[in-house]
Amino acid sequence: MTASAVPARRPGAAAVVLIAALVGLLVVLPLAGLVRVAAGGGLAGIARALAAPQSVRATVHTIALAAVVTALAVPGGAALALGVERQEPRRRRVLRPVVASGLIVPEFVLGFGWTQAYGPAGLTDRLAGIPLPGLYGPAGIVLVLATHAVPLAYLVVTAGLAVRADVDLHRAARASGAGRWAALRTITLPLLRVPLLAASALVFASVVNSFAVPQLLGTPAGFATMSTLVYQDLNLSADPAAFTDLTVVALAMVLLVLVAVAPAEVWLGAVRTRPPNLDPPVPAGSGRLVTAAVWAFATLTVGLPVLAVLLAALTRAPGLAPVPANWTLANFADAFAGETGAALARSLWLAAAAALLVPALGGLLAGLRGRLAGRPLVLAVTLSYAVPGSALAVGVAIGYGRWLAGTALIILVAYLAKFWILGYLPVRAALDRLSAEPVRAARVSGAGPATTLATVVLPPLRTALASAAALAFLFAFHELTMSSILYGPGSQTLAVVVLNQRELGNIGTTSALAVVLTVPVCLAAAVLLPRRGRT
DSSP: OGGGGGHHHHHHHHHHHHHHHHHHHIIHHHHHHHHHHHGHHHHHHHHHHSSSSSHHHHHHHHHHHHHHHHHHHHHHHHHHHHTTTTTTTTHHHHHHHHHHHHHHHHHHHHHHHHHHHHHHSHHHHHHOOOOOOSSSHHHHHHHHHHHHHHHHHHHHHHHHHHHTTTHHHHHHHTTTOHHHHHOOOOOIIHHTTTHHHHHHHHHHHHHOOHHHIIIIIIGGGGGOOHHHHHHHHHHHHHHHHHHHHHHHHHHHHHHHHHHHHHHHHHHHHHTTTTTOOOOOOOTTOOOHHHHHHHHHIIIIIIIHHHHHHHHHHHHHHSOOOSSSSGOOOOOHHHHTTHHHHHHHHHHHHHHHHHHHHHHHHHHHTTTTTTOHHHHHHHHHHHHHHHHHHHOOOHHHHHHHHHHTTTHHHHHHHHHHHHHHHHHHHHHHHHHHOOSSHHHHHHHTTTTTTHHHIIIIGGGGGGGHHHHHHHHHHHHTOOOOOHHHHHTTTOOOOOHHHHHHHHTEEEEEEHHHHHHHHHHHHHHHHHHHHHHHTTO
């Protein structure tokens, strides 16, 4: 970082203490509570919990799923990155949001959409008599999670292409007679080793985190993962010993993710140290093929499932053909009977609160960049995002359940702990580009710290803060894993209501609610995507 990019005044000791206290309350306290309860039975209790047949099966299933999904998603994401990011700029701007659509649609909606599109009596079965065999079970979970993880791998590899791929080396290899594939194998891929490893770690961690898809596709087939085991034990068992056992499983999830993510943070840190490469080579004649492949992938993995959900929401009853003669809005009316309206309002205010508080927390933490005291705090916030939602929710319940159990506020605490990093990253990136000269000029002219902050620092950060707010709203509104563990009577979120309706078998109502759950997320994404290039 150049001297001109360093603020004239850094936060004092009081600010560091404040931020450290917030990290302690939101991150350290829940995780420490989880460790305390899990270790309450000693090593013998931990060994007994981990050796239980259901724990062994869930652990093996989780690790196997994560490994297979990583092996499929990372090459797929890398191929998309190499294809899309080496197109001319106008085509890239069109294809990027198409690739990212798999991350925009809530995971629950995507998984449910696959059952409506490709499952027995699904859309493809009705139209062409072609159901997807094995959708309910490990094969279906792998397929849905892999397609959901491809955009994540794409984003990481895209960042690597921007800062590590050397255009001159690639062109020199081609000029020396190397073919396209030889240049890719000998020049590009070795330079992308670090981003590929980081993408592998992040995809692995995201699969360990996943709850909605394993719950939708695995539970009916008797296939449990660590996240679904924690959920089922919390909801179906009142035995205190069972609660201790599930905290052990939750802690094992944390350790499993940290083993993957801690090296990834180091690798990604290495990626950020290179200057950006803004002139990637464009292979001649590849534009149409890449465009067709991207649109086909997005249509089959996102477009058709979302369309199937919409048609199911509009169709009068399951089993009827989804044609206009059978369309109705009655499912939407039924969906908003009872607790749904309150749950929607609750989800909106929780997401709005997260959109307000997460950028503020991120800005406070970003102000510590470059300070030795800030590094462990940033690491704690980063790892809090990586910690599986099931485990973090159990920790929040232990840490704050005495005062907030069954209220929406305990869900908000979990959101702030989980999504703090989403406020930090955009603001930190914007601060890194902010020159210190206007700040110094304002201070020399007699402006106080508050005036300088309001008139000089905050205006250039508006785009970053808006992006952070949109990200926080997007993630909080459709969050399911933590909400499904922490909610109580009268504090359900919309995502929890959707899950409950699905478990009751109400397909039309579930589909209508899934549409309602998706629309605000897409609106938030529409705000976020145009700003991405400026942040």
